[in-house]
Amino acid sequence: MFINCAVFDAWQVAVLQSVQIVLFALITAPSIAAMTTERSLQRFGLLYGSSPAMAAMYRQLERVASTDATVLLEGESGTGKELVARTVHQQSRRAERHFVAVNCGAIPAHLIEAALFGHEKGSFTGALKRQGGYFEHASGGTLFLDEITEMPCDMQVKLLRVLESGSFLRVGGSELVQVDVRLVAATNRSLHAAVQQGHLRQDLMYRLAVFPLRVPPLRERGTDIERLAQLFLDQLNEDAHTDKRFSRQALEHLRGHPWPGNVRELKNRVHRAYIMASGTVDMDAAPSAPARATAREGVLSFPVGMALADVQREIILATLRHFSGNKKLAADTLGISLKTLYNRLKAYQHAGSSPGF
Numbered sequence: 469m470f471i472n473c474a475v476f477d478a479w480q481v482a483v484l485q486s487v488q489i490v491l492f493a494l495i496t497a498p499s500i501a502a503m504t505t506e507r508s509l510q511r512f513g514l515l516y517g518s519s520p521a522m523a524a525m526y527r528q529l530e531r532v533a534s535t536d537a538t539v540l541l542e543g544e545s546g547t548g549k550e551l552v553a554r555t556v557h558q559q560s561r562r563a564e565r566h567f568v569a570v571n572c573g574a575i576p577a578h579l580i581e582a583a584l585f586g587h588e589k590g591s592f593t594g595a596l597k598r599q600g601g602y603f604e605h606a607s608g609g610t611l612f613l614d615e616i617t618e619m620p621c622d623m624q625v626k627l628l629r630v631l632e633s634g635s636f637l638r639v640g641g642s643e644l645v646q647v648d649v650r651l652v653a654a655t656n657r658s659l660h661a662a663v664q665q666g667h668l669r670q671d672l673m674y675r676l677a678v679f680p681l682r683v684p685p686l687r688e689r690g691t692d693i694e695r696l697a698q699l700f701l702d703q704l705n706e707d708a709h710t711d712k713r714f715s716r717q718a719l720e721h722l723r724g725h726p727w728p729g730n731v732r733e734l735k736n737r738v739h740r741a742y743i744m745a746s747g748t749v750d751m752d753a754a755p756s757a758p759a760r761a762t763a764r765e766g767v768l769s770f771p772v773g774m775a776l777a778d779v780q781r782e783i784i785l786a787t788l789r790h791f792s793g794n795k796k797l798a799a800d801t802l803g804i805s806l807k808t809l810y811n812r813l814k815a816y817q818h819a820g821s822s823p824g825f
């Protein structure tokens with residue numbers, strides 16, 4: 469609003485200006501609500517949380533971010549490992565360069581070397597020109613190797629060699645390539661168990677764990693649970709210009725739930741409850757069953773909000789069902805080694821989610 473002083477007396481201008489201030493306050497009310505929660509929640513980089521567990525992590529992050537040390541993150545699914553990795557990058561001298569996130573479990577075994585290190589023209593059928601890999605893309609920045617324990621063992625050996633020597637060959641190449649990349653790796657397995665079960669080579673683990681960091685599960689973060697829920701609700705209200713509020717029952721539910729899916733589960737549950745609410749947000753109004761994939765006529769559909777690890781499990785199990793349990797055919801089709809397939813099935817069996825192939 470623009471006030472033309474020439475046509476108003478001083479007192480009229482004062483009244484109009486106060487109206488302007490009230491209007492401004494009304495227009496920006498939702499964002500002020502969001503800021504209030506933000507202020508009551510401590511923040512470090514992209515992470516929110518004021519609990520002692522988070523404060524301890526911030527102190528470690530503060531020290532390590534400015535260095536070039538390799539960070540190895542260990543934490544349950546949905547605890548915020550990727551957000552921690554992005555925060556390390558953002559708070560480092562590399563912030564202006566690329567942050568490249570690679571999910572090691574999502575790249576077929578036979579493609580991972582070329583994906584990481586690139587390839588030369590003609591190195592395999594279809595390699596029409598030289599192509600840099602993730603290491604080169606991340607040059608000067610940070611490379612985030614997520615689900616490092618899902619990387620095939622032979623590739624772990626190659627990765628270790630590259631980390632030790634600081635240089636690599638593109639697939640089909642003979643010229644050593646050197647890049648300045650800071651590495652952050654993550655796993656949602658226990659590092660100790662991953663080494664014992666053969667998912668992570670011990671030598672690579674020691675090389676990556678220059679600075680090991682445990683991202684605490686949400687259930688160890690006390691009142692951060694309610695405050696994060698309020699932050700997510702404030703953000704939804706702000707985006708849609710609404711003013712929905714948690715019921716007392718919702719707050720009790722937030723306190724009592726164990727949150728096995730951690731912050732991701734909390735965020736998605738708040739979102740679902742928000743959609744279901746007219747004015748008062750009740751956590752029970754949200755469907756409590758986890759998002760599931762559906763299979764129809766050989767096509768899998770996945771609802772938004774499903775964890776990547778769950779999507780992967782559904783694809784693997786559906787492919788196995790498709791080939792009537794023939795593991796060799798399933799592994800070939802999925803582009804993973806038979807060993808990786810066996811490892812996954814064993815893990816699903818441990819978690820009680822394998823139908824027993």
Ligand SMILES: Nc1ncnc2c1ncn2[C@@H]1O[C@H](COP(=O)(O)OP(=O)(O)OP(=O)(O)O)[C@@H](O)[C@H]1O
Pocket residue numbers: 514515516517543544545546547548549550551552656731732735775776777
């Ligand atoms: N401390 C936090 N503050 C705000 N949002 C958070 C925080 N931690 C996690 N989140 C949010 O929770 C969701 C899950 O986080 P993220 O993807 O980083 O978890 P993850 O540990 O990498 O999970 P996974 O092991 O399944 O890959 C994201 O939407 C992220 O923005």
Ligand SMILES: [Mg+2]
Pocket residue numbers: 549550614
């Ligand atoms: Mg992740």
